[in-house]
Every structure is written in structure tokens, then in C-alpha cells.
Amino acid sequence: MVARAFLFLSLCLLAYGAKAGPVPFDLNLALPPVVEDSLKPPHCTIAYLMADIGMNDTYAARMRITPDENARISRGKYPCPTTVPPRIGARALDTCTARSANPKTCVYIDMSRGFETDPELRNTSENASRCASDISSHIGMACWKAGGFDVCNSACGDSPQDAIAQAVQRCAEKHGKLCTITASLPVLPP
Amino acid sequence: MLVRMSRRIGLTALLLFGSLVGAVAQTTEPQSPPAAKTILVAPPTQWTSDMLSFRPALSQTTTDFAALTGGIVFGMVATDVNAQLAEPTPGLNWSTMPLAGEFPEDVRYFWTRLEGSQQLAAGITGCAGANSYVVFLFRGRGLFRMSYRLVADAQCPNLAQTATDLMARYVQIGRELALSVHYRAGRVEVVDITDPSAGYLIPMRWQARGR
Numbered sequence: 001m002v003a004r005a006f007l008f009l010s011l012c013l014l015a016y017g018a019k020a021g022p023v024p025f026d027l028n029l030a031l032p033p034v035v036e037d038s039l040k041p042p043h044c045t046i047a048y049l050m051a052d053i054g055m056n057d058t059y060a061a062r063m064r065i066t067p068d069e070n071a072r073i074s075r076g077k078y079p080c081p082t083t084v085p086p087r088i089g090a091r092a093l094d095t096c097t098a099r100s101a102n103p104k105t106c107v108y109i110d111m112s113r114g115f116e117t118d119p120e121l122r123n124t125s126e127n128a129s130r131c132a133s134d135i136s137s138h139i140g141m142a143c144w145k146a147g148g149f150d151v152c153n154s155a156c157g158d159s160p161q162d163a164i165a166q167a168v169q170r171c172a173e174k175h176g177k178l179c180t181i182t183a184s185l186p187v188l189p190p
Numbered sequence: 191m192l193v194r195m196s197r198r199i200g201l202t203a204l205l206l207f208g209s210l211v212g213a214v215a216q217t218t219e220p221q222s223p224p225a226a227k228t229i230l231v232a233p234p235t236q237w238t239s240d241m242l243s244f245r246p247a248l249s250q251t252t253t254d255f256a257a258l259t260g261g262i263v264f265g266m267v268a269t270d271v272n273a274q275l276a277e278p279t280p281g282l283n284w285s286t287m288p289l290a291g292e293f294p295e296d297v298r299y300f301w302t303r304l305e306g307s308q309q310l311a312a313g314i315t316g317c318a319g320a321n322s323y324v325v326f327l328f329r330g331r332g333l334f335r336m337s338y339r340l341v342a343d344a345q346c347p348n349l350a351q352t353a354t355d356l357m358a359r360y361v362q363i364g365r366e367l368a369l370s371v372h373y374r375a376g377r378v379e380v381v382d383i384t385d386p387s388a389g390y391l392i393p394m395r396w397q398a399r400g401r
Contacts, residue, residue, distance in 0.1 A: 043236075045234070049229070052372075054373075055350075055353075055372050055373065055374070056350065057230055057354055057357060057372060058227055058228070058229050058230060059229070059230045059231075059232065059361070060229045060230065060231045060232065061232050061234075061235065062231075062232075062234040062235070062247075063234070063235050063237055063244075064234050064235065064236045064237065064247050065237045065239065065241060066236065066237065066238055066239045067239060068239045069239075071239075081241065084241075085241050087241070088237065088241060091235065091244065095232045098365055098369065099230075099357070099361065099369070099370055099371050099372065100371065100372070100373075101371055101372075101373035101395060102373075141227065141229075143227065150227070180223065180224040180225065181224075181225045181226075181227050182224075182225075182226065182227065183226055183227035183228070183229050185229050185231065189234050189247075
């Protein structure tokens with residue numbers, strides 16, 4: 001009888017001990033994994049604008065880049081690579097070529113002076129047609145109508161208005177026109 | 191020295207005159223009215239940290255596509271597609287469906303008016319043209335293409351923006367699920383939505399006859 005009571009008390013003490021033991025610090029039980037992920041900043045995103053001058057359509061492609069394991073978050077953002085390989089721009093251009101009946105009419109949105117007379121891909125700038133999420137929040141474009149298609153330039157900004165205003169200015173400087181056809185897009189997907 | 195200075199002054203005057211003429215030309219040239227351009231936004235792509243490979247960043251399924259078409263998906267047989275429409279074609283069956291001559295194999299089709307289908311016309315901000323229609327193209331294994339044919343009329347003389355509106359809707363779906371293409375056949379604006387597994391039929395386009 002005494003032995004049974006002793007055993008019962010020992011088990012109670014063991015159970016209490018297990019309850020009172022310290023919780024491992026790294027389990028972070030109060031924070032479910034989903035909530036934890038949503039608190040992380042979004043991956044670096046590079047937004048591109050392209051034009052199908054055959055149909056006068058404008059395409060946007062967003063390229064998200066998985067952060068390097070050593071990447072440091074700065075001002076709540078993952079840094080974007082300082083050098084963007086051409087394959088990323090080429091893949092962005094595919095967004096247009098895959099949807100155009102004539103892939104040769106797909107160009108980057110930032111067009112050089114005189115593009116209206118020589119509308120070729122080589123007369124557009126890949127690196128001026130993109131904005132990175134660690135620097136800008138919006139990509140803007142401004143165009144003027146040159147017959148059947150729009151001749152455009154793009155710029156990055158901290159708001160839709162800022163991105164458009166800078167694109168309008170760039171377009172005016174490049175082409176000497178009032179570029180009144182405009183649009184903007186957040187660099188990060190909604 | 192004097193000659194050099196006078197040359198420099200002459201050159202400066204010429205440049206000033208040139209820029210003045212340029213400025214006048216800029217202000218007197220007809221300008222496009224202010225307009226907002228539609229941007230067709232494709233789903234994002236996720237790259238690896240070394241930027242060597244990529245995959246779609248979103249996992250989309252045929253359910254996402256069906257949400258745009260009112261339940262129509264690739265692979266459906268003609269009678270099932272017909273049953274999904276607001277204005278179904280009476281007595282539709284494979285043997286009575288016409289052949290689509292632009293394809294080198296047994297491809298058949300039927301069509302419905304765009305105005306009669308709210309779901310298929312969703313996303314269109316302006317007019318769509320009273321004679322515009324949607325063609326459903328089938329081969330033995332089922333639906334492989336939906337083709338919007340936008341026909342201009344007196345009320346809707348320019349349907350380019352309507353085609354862009356339709357593209358804006360379908361471009362949201364990844365190329366792994368649906369390939370959307372915008373082109374012009376004569377005066378008809380065409381938006382084709384094609385099954386990416388349709389193989390050699392994918393690049394084949396419709397040509398408007400006698401338009």
C-alpha cells in the first residue's frame with residue numbers, strides 16, 4: 001500500500017516536473033510559421049516593360065529573385081543584384097514574343113531617338129526598361145503616338161505619379177515630344 | 191583670334207536659332223491627347239539566387255483558367271462547352287460541326303455571339319461590336335482553342351482597346367496553362383487562347399476571308 005502510494009506520488013512529481021520544465025527557446029511556439037513568413041520582406045523583384053509595336057500592346061514581366069542565404073535585409077527590403085544577367089531580360093522579352101503573332105515586333109519599352117523610323121529591338125534599352133524593388137516602388141512609362149504605334153520611354157519612381165513624371169521627362173528629352181500617353185505599375189506584385 | 195571669336199559667336203547663334211526652331215516645332219506639332227495605357231501583366235517568375243534557372247512564382251491550376259471562362263477548360267468536348275454557354279447552339283454534335291480549314295487535321299468548330307455571353311466578355315471596358323463572336327475549336331481530344339473575333343461596326347469602329355482588355359484578362363494566366371495571342375486578320379482583331387499542349391497547332395492563325 002505504502003509502495004503504491006509512493007509510486008503514485010513519484011509519477012505525479014515527474015509529470016509536474018515535465019510541465020514546469022523550460023520551453024526550448026528556439027521553438028517559437030507563439031508564432032505560427034505562416035505568420036512568420038508573412039513578416040519577411042518580399043524577394044527582390046525586377047519589373048520589366050516591353051512593347052509589341054505590331055499590335056501596340058504593352059507587357060509587364062516581374063522577375064523575383066530568391067535571396068542569397070547571406071543576403072542582408074536593408075530598410076525592410078531584400079537587396080537586388082547589382083548586375084542583372086541578360087538572360088533575365090531575354091526571358092522578360094519572351095513575355096511579349098510568346099503572345100505576339102510576329103515576335104520580331106517585340107521590343108523593350110525604352111526606345112531611342114528615331115525609333116519611329118527604325119523600329120528594331122536594337123534601338124531599345126533593356127536596362128532602362130526595368131526597375132528593381134530595392135530602389136523603386138513603381139515603374140512608369142510615357143509615350144507619343146507615331147502613326148501605328150506608340151514610341152515610349154520608362155523610368156523608376158517612388159510612387160505612380162513620380163514614375164510617370166520621370167518617364168514623361170525622359171521621353172521629352174529623348175524625342176522632343178510631349179509624351180501624354182502614360183501608365184505605371186508597382187514593381188512588386190500585389 | 192578675332193576670326194575665331196566671330197566663328198564661335200556665329201556657331202552659338204546658329205545653335206540658339208536651331209533650338210528656337212526646334213522649340214517652336216515642338217509646340218506647334220499636333221500632340222496625342224492624354225491617355226492611360228493598359229499594361230498587360232504576366233504572372234511573376236521566380237529565379238534561383240544564382241539567376242540560372244526559373245519557375246512560375248504562382249501555382250495556378252485549370253481552376254484559375256475556368257474562373258475566367260465561366261467553367262470552360264481545354265480538353266472539354268463540344269457538347270460540354272456548349273452546355274456552359276449562355277446561348278447554347280441547339281442540336282450541336284461533332285458530325286454536324288463545320289471543319290476549320292486553316293488546320294491540316296480534323297479540327298471542327300462552333301461559335302457564339304460575344305454580346306450574348308457576359309462571362310466571356312468580362313473585362314471589356316468599351317464596346318465589343320455587335321457582330322463580334324467567340325469560336326471554339328476542337329480536335330478529337332477536345333477543346334484546344336478559344337478565338338475571340340472582334341468585328342468593327344459603325345458603333346464600334348476601333349476594337350483595339352477591346353482586344354487589349356481581353357488580353358489583360360488572359361495574360362494573368364501562366365503560359366503553362368493558356369497561351370494568349372493578339373493579332374489582326376484584315377479588319378478583325380483576334381485574341382486566341384490556346385492550350386499549350388496543342389503542339390504544332392499552336393502557331394496556326396486564322397485568316398479572315400473576303401474582308
